[in-house]
Amino acid sequence: MKSYIGVIGASEATAAERANARAVGSALAEAGAIVVCGGLGGVMEAVCEGAKLHDGLTIGVLPGSDRATANVHVDVALPSGLGELRNGLIVRFSDAVIAIGGEWGTLSEIAFAMRTGRQVVALGSWERVLGDERSLRRAESPEDAVALALAAASDTVEGAS
Amino acid sequence: MKSYIGVIGASEATAAERANARAVGSALAEAGAIVVCGGLGGVMEAVCEGAKLHDGLTIGVLPGSDRATANVHVDVALPSGLGELRNGLIVRFSDAVIAIGGEWGTLSEIAFAMRTGRQVVALGSWERVLGDERSLRRAESPEDAVALALAAASDTVEGAS
Amino acid sequence: MKSYIGVIGASEATAAERANARAVGSALAEAGAIVVCGGLGGVMEAVCEGAKLHDGLTIGVLPGSDRATANVHVDVALPSGLGELRNGLIVRFSDAVIAIGGEWGTLSEIAFAMRTGRQVVALGSWERVLGDERSLRRAESPEDAVALALAAASDTVEGAS
Amino acid sequence: MKSYIGVIGASEATAAERANARAVGSALAEAGAIVVCGGLGGVMEAVCEGAKLHDGLTIGVLPGSDRATANVHVDVALPSGLGELRNGLIVRFSDAVIAIGGEWGTLSEIAFAMRTGRQVVALGSWERVLGDERSLRRAESPEDAVALALAAASDTVEGAS
Numbered sequence: 314m315k316s317y318i319g320v321i322g323a324s325e326a327t328a329a330e331r332a333n334a335r336a337v338g339s340a341l342a343e344a345g346a347i348v349v350c351g352g353l354g355g356v357m358e359a360v361c362e363g364a365k366l367h368d369g370l371t372i373g374v375l376p377g378s379d380r381a382t383a384n385v386h387v388d389v390a391l392p393s394g395l396g397e398l399r400n401g402l403i404v405r406f407s408d409a410v411i412a413i414g415g416e417w418g419t420l421s422e423i424a425f426a427m428r429t430g431r432q433v434v435a436l437g438s439w440e441r442v443l444g445d446e447r448s449l450r451r452a453e454s455p456e457d458a459v460a461l462a463l464a465a466a467s468d469t470v471e472g473a474s
Numbered sequence: 475m476k477s478y479i480g481v482i483g484a485s486e487a488t489a490a491e492r493a494n495a496r497a498v499g500s501a502l503a504e505a506g507a508i509v510v511c512g513g514l515g516g517v518m519e520a521v522c523e524g525a526k527l528h529d530g531l532t533i534g535v536l537p538g539s540d541r542a543t544a545n546v547h548v549d550v551a552l553p554s555g556l557g558e559l560r561n562g563l564i565v566r567f568s569d570a571v572i573a574i575g576g577e578w579g580t581l582s583e584i585a586f587a588m589r590t591g592r593q594v595v596a597l598g599s600w601e602r603v604l605g606d607e608r609s610l611r612r613a614e615s616p617e618d619a620v621a622l623a624l625a626a627a628s629d630t631v632e633g634a635s
Numbered sequence: 636m637k638s639y640i641g642v643i644g645a646s647e648a649t650a651a652e653r654a655n656a657r658a659v660g661s662a663l664a665e666a667g668a669i670v671v672c673g674g675l676g677g678v679m680e681a682v683c684e685g686a687k688l689h690d691g692l693t694i695g696v697l698p699g700s701d702r703a704t705a706n707v708h709v710d711v712a713l714p715s716g717l718g719e720l721r722n723g724l725i726v727r728f729s730d731a732v733i734a735i736g737g738e739w740g741t742l743s744e745i746a747f748a749m750r751t752g753r754q755v756v757a758l759g760s761w762e763r764v765l766g767d768e769r770s771l772r773r774a775e776s777p778e779d780a781v782a783l784a785l786a787a788a789s790d791t792v793e794g795a796s
Numbered sequence: 797m798k799s800y801i802g803v804i805g806a807s808e809a810t811a812a813e814r815a816n817a818r819a820v821g822s823a824l825a826e827a828g829a830i831v832v833c834g835g836l837g838g839v840m841e842a843v844c845e846g847a848k849l850h851d852g853l854t855i856g857v858l859p860g861s862d863r864a865t866a867n868v869h870v871d872v873a874l875p876s877g878l879g880e881l882r883n884g885l886i887v888r889f890s891d892a893v894i895a896i897g898g899e900w901g902t903l904s905e906i907a908f909a910m911r912t913g914r915q916v917v918a919l920g921s922w923e924r925v926l927g928d929e930r931s932l933r934r935a936e937s938p939e940d941a942v943a944l945a946l947a948a949a950s951d952t953v954e955g956a957s
Contacts, residue, residue, distance in 0.1 A: 314541070347550065372550060378566065378718070380475070389508065389533060389550055391567045394718050396700070397911055398884040405539065405881075406552045420925070421907035428880055428900040441924050442903070539879070557861070557877050558750055559723040566720075578750040581764070585743035589719055602763050603742070636863070669872065694872060700888065702797070711830065711855060711872060713889045727861065728874045 316346040316466035317372075318459075319407030321400075321423070322356025322438070323416035330414045333436055334359035336455035337411055342369025344463055349374065349406045351399070352383045352390055356413050361386030374403050401425050408466035411458045412438040423449070432465030434458045477507040477627035478533075479620075480568030482561075482584070483517025483599070484577035491575045494597055495520035497616035498572055503530025505624055510535065510567045512560065513544045513551055517574050522547030535564050562586050569627035572619045573599040584610070593626030595619045638668040638788035639694075640781075641729030641748070643722075644678025644760070645738035652736045655758055656681035658777035659733055664691025666785055671696065671728045673721070674705045674712055678735050683708030696725050723747050730788035733780045734760040745771070754787030756780045799829040799949035800855075801942075802890030802909070804883075805839025805921070806899035813897045816919055817842035819938035820894055825852025827946055832857065832889045834882070835866045835873055839896050844869030857886050884908050891949035894941045895921040906932070915948030917941045 318341055322334060338360035341348050348364045350357045352373020361371040365386045373387035376399050383390035393399040400422045404410060409432040412423050419438060426433045433449045436458045443451055448465075452458035479502055483495060499521035502509050509525045511518045513534020522532040526547045534548035537560050544551035554560040561583045565571060570593040573584050580599060587594045594610045597619045604612055609626075613619035640663055644656060660682035663670050670686045672679040674695020683693040687708045695709035698721050705712035715721040722744045726732060731754040734745050741760060748755045755771045758780040765773055770787075774780035801824055805817060821843035824831050831847045833840045835856020844854040848869045856870035859882050866873035876882040883905045887893060892915040895906050902921060909916045916932045919941045926934055931948075935941035 317541075370550070372552075380478075380569075389531070391533075391563075393563065394566050394720070396716050397908065398716070398881060398888075400908075401881040401884060402552075402554060405555050408541075417907050417911040421904050421911055424900050424904035424907055425880065425883075428904055439925075441927075442922075444924075555879050555881070558747065559720060559727075559877070561747075562720040562723060578746050582743050582746035582750055585739050585746055586719065586722075589739040589743055600764075602766075603761075605763075639863075692872070694874075702800075702891075711853070713855075713885075715885060716888050724874075724876060727877050730863075 316344075316409070316463055317349050317407050318346045318462050318466060319349045319403050319410040319422070319426070320356070320360040320413065321350065321403065321410060321419050322360075322413035323419060324353045324355040324357065325416070326355035326359070326414055330356055330437065331359040333455050334413050335363035337413070337436070337458055338363025338365075338369065338371075339367050340456055340459040341463075342367035344459065346463060346466070347372060349403055351376070351403060352387050354384060358384040358386060372406070374399050374406065397421070404429065404431065407431065409434070409462040411436060411452075411462050415439055432462060434461045434465075477505075477570070477624055478510050478568050479507045479623050479627060480510045480564050480571040480583070480587070481517070481521040481574065482511065482564065482571060482580050483521075483574035484580060485514045485516035485518065486577070487516035487520070487575055491517055491598065492520040494616050495574050496524035498574070498597070498619055499524025499526075499530065499532075500528050501617055501620040502624075503528035505620065507624060507627070508533060510564055512537070512564060513548050515545055519545040519547060533567070535560050535567065558582070565590065565592065568592065570623040571595070572597060572613075572623050575599055593623060595622045638666075638785055639671050639728060639730050640668045640784050640788060641671045641725050641732040641744070642678070642682040642735065643672065643725065643732060643741050643744040644682075644735035645741060646675045646677040646679065647738070648677035648681070648736055652678055652759065653681040655777050656735050657685035659735070659758070659780055660685025660687075660691065660693075661689050662778055662781040663785075664689035666781065668785060668788070669694060671725055673698070673725060674709050676706055680706040680708060694728070696721050696728065719743070726751065726753065729753065731784040732756070733758060733774075733784050736760055754784060756783045756787075799827075799892070799946055800832050800890050801829045801945050801949060802832045802886050802893040802905070803839070803843040803896065804833065804886065804893060804902050804905040805843075805896035806902060807834075807836045807838040807840065808899070809838035809842070809897055813839055813920065814842040816938050817896050818846035820896070820919070820941055821846025821848075821852065821854075822850050823939055823942040824946075825850035827942065829946060829949070830855060832886055834859070834886060835870050837867060841867040841869060855889070857882050857889065880904070887912065887914065890914065892917070892945040894919060894935075894945050898922055915945060917944045917948075
């Protein structure tokens with residue numbers, strides 16, 4: 314079974330965050346994982362762009378009701394109409410989660426993922442909440458983030474079977 | 475932009491309903507449309523099976539939290555954890571909807587689609603509610619159902635641009 | 636435990652439908668039941684108005700994010716931000732459901748309630764879908780509707796304990 | 797218009813957290829505010845208990861489908877069936893939010909409230925995320941927490957009118 318990795322981060326992102334997201338998307342696609350994200354700009358657009366460079370599959374769970382708001386690198390654009398509550402769906406659709414950057418929406422997804430027992434990998438995100446829990450890991454690079462997330466996702470899938 | 479067509483129907487389906495669903499899935503895939511469904515058995519499984527015969531893309535929006543409950547013909551399995559409320563998401567994710575068979579869950583999706591202005595095409599489904607509204611059409615065959623749904627979906631997409 | 640009765644119907648309602656809703660609200664309040672509705676105008680406003688005449692408690696589950704859209708007879712106004720998906724929540728919050736009038740939104744709630752095993756009582760609503768199922772009953776009057784709904788709700792509560 | 801104050805915190809709570817929650821509930825009820833919470837035990841039960849000592853109105857938005865899981869001090873028990881996604885609804889139903897204690901579910905609600913522009917008051921909760929933002933304030937006592945939340949809620953209500 315393929316791994317579904319949620320990549321979360323804000324639509325307003327720094328160049329460094331976008332570069333990280335692009336590298337994460339590429340590494341996920343190369344590993345055969347499906348990218349799940351919020352479908353809009355910034356980190357969401359960069360991770361999809363990276364994934365499409367390597368023929369990955371990208372899912373965008375949009376907050377509004379208009380499919381056309383998805384960025385052009387989203388393959389499956391899903392207008393949820395749930396507003397920011399769609400953050401919780403992104404987490405539910407994912408086996409593990411990579412967080413990039415430090416907005417409140419990102420933190421809500423980190424916390425929801427932790428609450429529901431998913432591995433969270435932080436790449437330059439919310440250092441303030443990082444403690445010593447094994448299920449909330451700091452990654453040093455995009456490649457490191459992907460490796461940690463995929464390892465956890467594969468445990469999840471095996472654990473479920 | 476690709477059309478997203480929701481195909482709704484129950485997990486307990488007759489042989490005729492399954493055959494209709496399979497034919498609908500095949501015709502949608504041949505037309506390049508993305509199939510959105512509830513991801514479980516019966517009508518949902520048959521439409522995905524038909525779509526995969528022609529290399530279509532199939533999305534399953536699951537009621538529970540376990541991705542493994544998806545039928546084997548689902549490409550993108552999305553465990554929503556929303557229970558029967560996920561019916562509303564299936565409709566939101568779709569440009570138009572084809573209903574097959576007559577269970578209550580199917581009727582909730584028909585009504586929700588009508589409420590939100592989407593074309594509904596009924597193929598052996600809820601004859602009792604069919605009136606003379608142009609947006610709730612009775613199809614005579616799977617091919618007819620697909621043609622009606624795709625025409626409406628393309629109007630929707632054009633209307634939005 | 637108090638009974639929670641969902642009263643569903645459209646914001647555009649005839650004078651007869653509003654009169655029925657008002658009488659239903661009064662009878663529910665006199666019986667000590669909590670009224671759950673969509674919180675807007677038409678049937679929703681009339682049922683709340685009727686309930687408040689007899690000091691009932693009224694809950695309005697709003698589609699948007701603005702509490703101020705609730706009608707003035709709503710005691711507890713809950714802005715869900717879920718759009719029409721909030722119809723499903725109204726049903727979940729209710730032990731049994733009374734439907735008044737014939738719009739698509741009302742039908743989606745009827746079908747969702749049937750799907751989830753709740754008694755539905757139709758008072759001048761969707762005669763076309765009424766069959767011979769015991770759990771979808773036609774009421775002849777507001778008082779009849781309330782009696783049928785409360786009897787079913789009390790079964791539900793007892794059944795759960 | 798009455799203020800709706802969300803009080804969030806875990807079902808496993810320390811004696812100090814429960815005492816804080818009880819005092820918060822009492823102060824909210826005395827001020828005429830409606831208490832919105834998750835409806836279960838721990839902080840949720842204590843805040844409802846405190847509110848009922850002063851005749852307050854308490855709303856419990858439950859994660860599951862069974863109304864009987866609500867604690868005995870909940871006046872309006874709403875079984876959402878949304879699982880942990882109901883955290884987002886609690887925030888949407890509230891004008892401002894008081895967070896007590898440090899679980900992940902609580903953090904998801906803090907972050908969601910911040911994301912959607914609501915005042916968050918932390919009473920012994922997630923000191924790690926507290927920065928210098930005016931909209932995320934640390935309270936020194938239950939009374940202080942209630943005063944900060946009510947002031948913000950009243951701004952919200954006025955701002956909306």
